Amino acid sequence: MAQATDITQAYADQFARLRATLPGAADPKLAALREGALARFARAGVPTPRLEDWKYTRLGALLDAAFEPAPPVANGIGHDAIDALSPALAGGPRLVFVNGLLRADLCRLDGLPDGMRVESLGAAPADLAEALADRDADALWSLNVALARDGAVVTVAKDTAEGDPLHIVHLARPEAEGEASHTRHLIRIEPGAAATVVESYFGPDGATYWNNGACLARVGRDARLRHFRRQQEGAAGLHRTAVRVELDAGAAYESFGLFMGGALGRDEISVRFAGEGASCTLDGIYLGRGTQHLDCTTRVDHAVPHCTSHETYRGVLDDKAHGVFQGLIRVEEQAQKTDAHMLSKTLLLSDRAAVDTKPELEILADDVQCSHGATTGDLDPAALFFLRSRGLPEALARAMLVEAFITQMVEGIGPDAVRADFAAAASAWSGGESGGAKAGGSA
Amino acid sequence: MLEIKNLHVTVGGKEILHGINLTLDEGQVHAVMGPNGSGKSTLAYVLAGREGYDVTEGEIVFDGKDLNAMAPEERAHAGVFLAFQYPVEIPGVSGLNFLKSALNEVRKGRGESELDAVEFLKLMRERVSELKMDEALLKRPVNVGFSGGEKKRNEILQMSLLEPRLAVLDETDSGLDIDALRIVAEGVNSLRSPKRAMLVITHYQRLLSYIVPDKVHILAGGKIVAEGGKELALELEEKGYAMFGVTDEAA
Secondary structure: OOOHHHHHHHHHHHHHHHHHHOOOOOOHHHHHHHHHHHHHHHHHOOOOOOOHHHOOOOOHHHHOOOOEEOOOOOOOOOHHHHHHHOHHHOOOOEEEEEOOEEOHHHOEOOOOOOOEEEEEHHHOOOOHHHHOOOOOOOHHHHHHHHHOOOOEEEEEOOOOOOOOOEEEEEEOOOOOOOEEEOOEEEEEEOOOOEEEEEEEEEOOOOOOOEEEEEEEEEEOOOOEEEEEEEEEOOOOOEEEEEEEEEEOOOOEEEEEEEEOOOOEEEEEEEEEEOOOOOEEEEEEEEEEOOOOEEEEEEEEEEOOOOOEEEEEEEEEEOOOOEEEEEEEEEEOOOOOOOEEEEEEEEEEOOOOOEEEEEEEEEEOOOOOEEEEEEEEEOOOHHHHHHHHHOOOOHHHHHHHHHHHHHHHHHOOOOOHHHHHHHHHHHHHHHOOOOOOOOOOOOO | OEEEEEEEEEEOOEEEEEEEEEEEOOOOEEEEEOOOOOOHHHHHHHHHOOOOEEEEEEEEEEOOEEHHHOOHHHHHHHOEEEEOOOOOOEEEEEHHHHHHHHHHHHHHHOOOOOOOHHHHHHHHHHHHHHOOOOHHHHHOEEOOOOOHHHHHHHHHHHHHHHOOOEEEEEOOOOOOOHHHHHHHHHHHHHOOOOOOEEEEEEOOOHHHHHOOOOEEEEEEOOEEEEEEOOHHHHHHHHHOHHHHOOOOOOO
């Protein structure tokens, strides 16, 4: 195994090689921002289980070698292949990133809601510095800041009414072995506006590649963002994305994640309430089998009074899959009348599957309503017996109950097209009748 | 059709049934009455094959087959049906999808062809209207948000769709008001047939005013303590379980 210093040096070399080509390279302020981020990464290194936050997740291949940026890919994929991955979303507006670089020819912007503006981070828009914010970041977020070559900058103008979901598709090319993408998105919802963004991740089954994505979302006063993520990386893929959300007064953020791909996945979401009367729901499902490791880590900071956060995560783990749910709710001293609830339920379908759950409440205020709960177990034996007593063979009865466990979450998804897309993907996983998109990418 | 011989059943290491003998012929309806804790539900579950209900002695012969050697679904395919005392809620499974899967699995098990969606809906609607059920209930997840009466009617609906050879009704009357009881009893009576047998398990006589049994077995302390015609239920109603020297905390 490589020494940690070799890895950080390799990324420093990579940065030195790429820096002149990175968006905003000519701007000394931006160059300093990237250098600072690289230095922070170099000091911390790739996270290891020695860090409390990474106790249950070992980053495997990422600790052994530095992953290289992919060359631009100009062909090999068509609209049809992308449509086939998400049939229910195929007609709507979309952005497509291949190995972290925007493929303009595969985007579809004609259906973009009025009031929604989309720019490429690679084209160094005026607000690049905002997109590259590196405050309170961990090492991988900092590495993303240093090496980000592209991403979406989405701005939804004040009082824009809800339109069709914007679909941001991330693909890895079949030759992606040893390659990394550091895609970076900025989503800004201006006061009183509403929008829906869906992010999907697909990749080839044969390659060990790394997605190190980052997304910063700012939701203005009385605005709403619905944010969906479908993680269906290739079987050997490594996936780590971090979403950071800042909510102004009266803002609403609704998130739903379906995490089912990759050899190793870690999806982080961190929400900070900056104004009173805001709310967020963080929901997610992780579905693992084989030797997959899927980690969902959330953090909600109640920094101001009168905010609401509801979190529900469900996991289904089969074979030797390993799941992690870490959820931290922090309520500051001044954040009175906080309403914060967190629930994690995991189904273990095999004796060798395992889950680590770590729900945490840190409450400094005294007038709050907060709760957390976590359950782990097998299918309900009474329900299983009931179904079998009606003639359903055990395997079918089990599959029906697993699908039901997942369906209960998916049916809560608001936008019809997104619900259909996620239901099909989850159903394909659990072997249900309504199976839609094939698992695994075809990029 | 059903022959229970010297049946001993253990649950969680404790023997609950201590040598039951009971014979039920085609076309007959028998009642099993007993106080709480007498082993009535144990008898129902062991017939349906619930895990954890272990036969330690004796046998259950159903249409010449050893029922105890069969999985719950195999029993269902062979024609055994248990109407649950406490029907299970299954969030996330649509009622219609469940009914269609159950019916087609049982039909496959009987060597019949599966019904397609149109045929299934037609049959289901007929049976739903016979039971005066609200069809909208079936679009919901199985039993979720159902009243006690709706759950019991849903059990009878399943029975009428699956057309079992042997129906075991476990305290189908419990938790029902008199109107719901009448509807459920009518549903059961309409399913009486020379080819079908029923075992009606109940604590109280009142259900047996509507579903009149050919024979009554009194179960107490895990044993059959008395047997007789339908008049035995009336006598029991009058004198209470004390006539068999047992106390009944619920009476």
